Amino acid sequence: MSKPAExxxxxxxxxxxxxxxxxxxxxxxxxxxxxxxxxxxxxxTHKMPEVGRKQIEAGAVGLTVAKISEAExxxxxxxxxxxxxxxxxxxVKIDRALRLVRDGVRLIVGVDSPAGARAIxxxxxxxxxxxxxxxxxxxxxxxxxxxxxxxxxxxxFVAGLPGVRLTxxxxxxxxxxxxxxxxxLAAAGEQEGRLMAELAGRMRSAGLPIRDVSVGSTxxxxxxxxxxxxxxxxxxxxxxxxxxxxxxxxxxxxxCAGRVLVSVVSRPAPDLAVIDGGSKTFATDVQPGTPPLGLxxxxxxxxxxxAVFERMSEEHGMIRLGSxxxxxxxxxxDVLEIIPNHICSTLNLHNRVYxxxxxxxxxxxIIAARGMLE
Amino acid sequence: MSKPAExxxxxxxxxxxxxxxxxxxxxxxxxxxxxxxxxxxxxxTHKMPEVGRKQIEAGAVGLTVAKISEAExxxxxxxxxxxxxxxxxxxVKIDRALRLVRDGVRLIVGVDSPAGARAIxxxxxxxxxxxxxxxxxxxxxxxxxxxxxxxxxxxxFVAGLPGVRLTxxxxxxxxxxxxxxxxxLAAAGEQEGRLMAELAGRMRSAGLPIRDVSVGSTxxxxxxxxxxxxxxxxxxxxxxxxxxxxxxxxxxxxxCAGRVLVSVVSRPAPDLAVIDGGSKTFATDVQPGTPPLGLxxxxxxxxxxxAVFERMSEEHGMIRLGSxxxxxxxxxxDVLEIIPNHICSTLNLHNRVYxxxxxxxxxxxIIAARGMLE
Numbered sequence: 001m002s003k004p005a006e007x008x009x010x011x012x013x014x015x016x017x018x019x020x021x022x023x024x025x026x027x028x029x030x031x032x033x034x035x036x037x038x039x040x041x042x043x044x045t046h047k048m049p050e051v052g053r054k055q056i057e058a059g060a061v062g063l064t065v066a067k068i069s070e071a072e073x074x075x076x077x078x079x080x081x082x083x084x085x086x087x088x089x090x091x092v093k094i095d096r097a098l099r100l101v102r103d104g105v106r107l108i109v110g111v112d113s114p115a116g117a118r119a120i121x122x123x124x125x126x127x128x129x130x131x132x133x134x135x136x137x138x139x140x141x142x143x144x145x146x147x148x149x150x151x152x153x154x155x156x157f158v159a160g161l162p163g164v165r166l167t168x169x170x171x172x173x174x175x176x177x178x179x180x181x182x183x184x185l186a187a188a189g190e191q192e193g194r195l196m197a198e199l200a201g202r203m204r205s206a207g208l209p210i211r212d213v214s215v216g217s218t219x220x221x222x223x224x225x226x227x228x229x230x231x232x233x234x235x236x237x238x239x240x241x242x243x244x245x246x247x248x249x250x251x252x253x254x255x256c257a258g259r260v261l262v263s264v265v266s267r268p269a270p271d272l273a274v275i276d277g278g279s280k281t282f283a284t285d286v287q288p289g290t291p292p293l294g295l296x297x298x299x300x301x302x303x304x305x306x307a308v309f310e311r312m313s314e315e316h317g318m319i320r321l322g323s324x325x326x327x328x329x330x331x332x333x334d335v336l337e338i339i340p341n342h343i344c345s346t347l348n349l350h351n352r353v354y355x356x357x358x359x360x361x362x363x364x365x366i367i368a369a370r371g372m373l374e
Numbered sequence: 375m376s377k378p379a380e381x382x383x384x385x386x387x388x389x390x391x392x393x394x395x396x397x398x399x400x401x402x403x404x405x406x407x408x409x410x411x412x413x414x415x416x417x418x419t420h421k422m423p424e425v426g427r428k429q430i431e432a433g434a435v436g437l438t439v440a441k442i443s444e445a446e447x448x449x450x451x452x453x454x455x456x457x458x459x460x461x462x463x464x465x466v467k468i469d470r471a472l473r474l475v476r477d478g479v480r481l482i483v484g485v486d487s488p489a490g491a492r493a494i495x496x497x498x499x500x501x502x503x504x505x506x507x508x509x510x511x512x513x514x515x516x517x518x519x520x521x522x523x524x525x526x527x528x529x530x531f532v533a534g535l536p537g538v539r540l541t542x543x544x545x546x547x548x549x550x551x552x553x554x555x556x557x558x559l560a561a562a563g564e565q566e567g568r569l570m571a572e573l574a575g576r577m578r579s580a581g582l583p584i585r586d587v588s589v590g591s592t593x594x595x596x597x598x599x600x601x602x603x604x605x606x607x608x609x610x611x612x613x614x615x616x617x618x619x620x621x622x623x624x625x626x627x628x629x630c631a632g633r634v635l636v637s638v639v640s641r642p643a644p645d646l647a648v649i650d651g652g653s654k655t656f657a658t659d660v661q662p663g664t665p666p667l668g669l670x671x672x673x674x675x676x677x678x679x680x681a682v683f684e685r686m687s688e689e690h691g692m693i694r695l696g697s698x699x700x701x702x703x704x705x706x707x708d709v710l711e712i713i714p715n716h717i718c719s720t721l722n723l724h725n726r727v728y729x730x731x732x733x734x735x736x737x738x739x740i741i742a743a744r745g746m747l748e
Contacts, residue, residue, distance in 0.1 A: 011464075011748070013747070044688060044689075066689040086639070090384065090637060090707065112640050113642075115705065115706035119707070143648060144690060265460070265490070266486050268486065268516075283653070284659045285686070285688070287658075314718060318517060332461075348688075349747075371724070373386050373651070373723075374384040
């Protein structure tokens with residue numbers, strides 16, 4: 001709850017510590033290199049081409065995005081190797097992907113259904129182009145992805161379509177083991193990697209040209225990437241880290257580069273402080289108590305160990321205070337620093353970030369791919 | 375799940391039905407007029423000056439906002455009577471409020487602490503201006519607002535400060551009765567109105583010039599506004615309505631003017647459809663199961679009565695399908711229309727809306743006050 005030394009922007013605002021971010025980028029790049037796997041970070045966490053360029057300078061082969069509109073922003077920002085890890089199924093979106101290919105971007109897109117594959121094939125042929133695709137595999141999250149047992153057959157179908165070049169398979173499932181949330185990241189990642197490597201082997205035996213075997217994520221990527229046969233990892237959150245990753249033990253709270261500054265606007269009772277950030281400022285997708293982590297509250301309040309960020313409405317955050325001197329002395333106008341539960345979705349709520357540079361000064365940066373939904 | 379007749383924008387996107395919106399605006403204006411109370415809608419729901427102007431044309435006295443940055447956008451968009459129903463405590467924010475006053479805006483701001491009141495007094499005196507304030511009262515929500523029993527004393531303090539003109543009191547608590555969530559809106563609203571009217575009476579007896587007695591909200595506003603002594607209501611959600619209000623019985627689902635269009639991108643299993651909107655597209659602040667409503671899922675899927683919008687990640691929505699023919703026939707590429715649980719926070723995730731005009735055509739509109747956090 002220290003006041004920042006330099007002139008601070010008005011609260012609430014999101015501050016990125018550049019030194020911590022650089023250390024996170026370099027640590028993951030070194031770990032991927034040590035495993036001998038490609039690193040293709042997911043840009044969903046930062047949504048900023050300039051941060052993506054730093055990841056590539058540190059050794060990443062390219063970036064991952066979820067939407068074609070994000071790919072367009074990243075391509076315009078100088079990222080020329082992109083994987084849209086999402087099934088593109090509408091003609092308009094596939095045409096936008098083909099436009100990037102025509103502009104010289106090395107673009108890969110996801111596919112997980114015969115209908116999606118046929119749509120890509122039709123649009124690519126109509127454009128006189130070939131689109132590189134990877135088949136998404138469901139390894140236990142029950143989200144997108146062809147069911148594991150049906151993957152070999154669909155891969156054969158996709159590989160046979162004109163205008164489509166199948167070069168790999170990918171999955172995402174996070175901290176899931178045997179279909180359930182887990183904190184055992186080593187076991188979860190090992191299972192994820194093994195399922196994918198074995199499947200790739202079967203596909204190759206069937207004559208399919210599977211080059212890339214790509215897996216998630218910040219919590220599991222390095223465990224899955226250690227499995228022989230896995231060729232690429234796609235962690236996203238590691239660039240800033242957050243309270244969720246610290247609770248997994250993947251980082252320390254001190255490694256978290258993204259923090260929200262808020263002001264206390266009301267102290268109506270000894271045990272209650274209200275801050276000027278609520279659900280418009282902090283994401284609510286990682287709710288307190290959710291398995292496997294069971295986080296207490298909506299964020300870690302730096303320097304107020306006996307306080308719980310208990311409730312939010314859109315513009316209000318309600319902090320239940322304990323009896324420490326720090327809590328008792330908290331006053332209207334004090335600035336608090338909060339490490340959010342989930343940095344990716346929190347950053348998506350902000351139009352800009354303030355990057356704290358080595359000099360200590362704060363540089364305002366627009367989040368160019370924020371709110372890209374299409 | 376019908377395909378829209380006119381050329382549709384890419385999904386996911388938020389569509390506002392102008393006819394339903396106009397009917398909602400007119401119905402609330404007529405109800406407030408019938409009660410003889412002022413209507414000052416909260417702009418947090420639409421965040422668009424052009425919608426605010428329609429509310430004022432229909433009879434609203436002005437608008438309510440939560441942040442000074444929202445007031446600035448609304449003032450620039452032609453709304454010249456604004457209430458920032460939020461305690462402004464920092465010098466920069468108070469100075470921005472005074473700038474609007476100097477520009478001729480009729481501006482009122484909230485206050486709920488001696489520290490906040492002193493800050494307003496100091497900045498206003500330094501600017502040679504007077505700032506109109508209302509004292510926020512906590513009537514049971516435990517958010518901002520001076521505790522009810524301490525309000526008379528603080529009102530006297532505020533009224534005595536130079537540069538500050540205390541003209542009213544306000545509260546917000548939503549569907550709360552005796553401190554607990556309730557579906558008994560009539561009882562909740564009546565209690566809210568009575569607490570405020572009695573307090574205003576005591577303040578006037580003490581010689582304080584309390585003119586405005588302002589209460590929430592879409593669910594409780596008309597009940598609270600019916601209590602003699604209440605002078606103003608500040609509903610917000612009614613302009614579009616949402617699934618939460620329909621569950622309260624305040625509107626029908628058919629009155630909901632804001633709907634999210636999504637595409638099915640994956641059908642990996644008979645009971646699972648994945649759509650291209652997740653927690654970046656639909657707000658997660660009103661979680662399934664939350665008291666008092668206990669909503670099932672994250673939204674109402676129009677025309678798919680046996681389906682549940684069960685899970686989300688950032689870009690994926692997982693819909694558990696039933697056995698109806700509509701569910702069974704759902705295919706990759708189909709477009710679904712979803713009424714979100716909470717329209718205000720959902721709209722905040724979108725950069726633009728598409729307004730469906732009487733002609734049936736869709737007009738793209740920027741949400742000018744979206745993401746205004748300060």
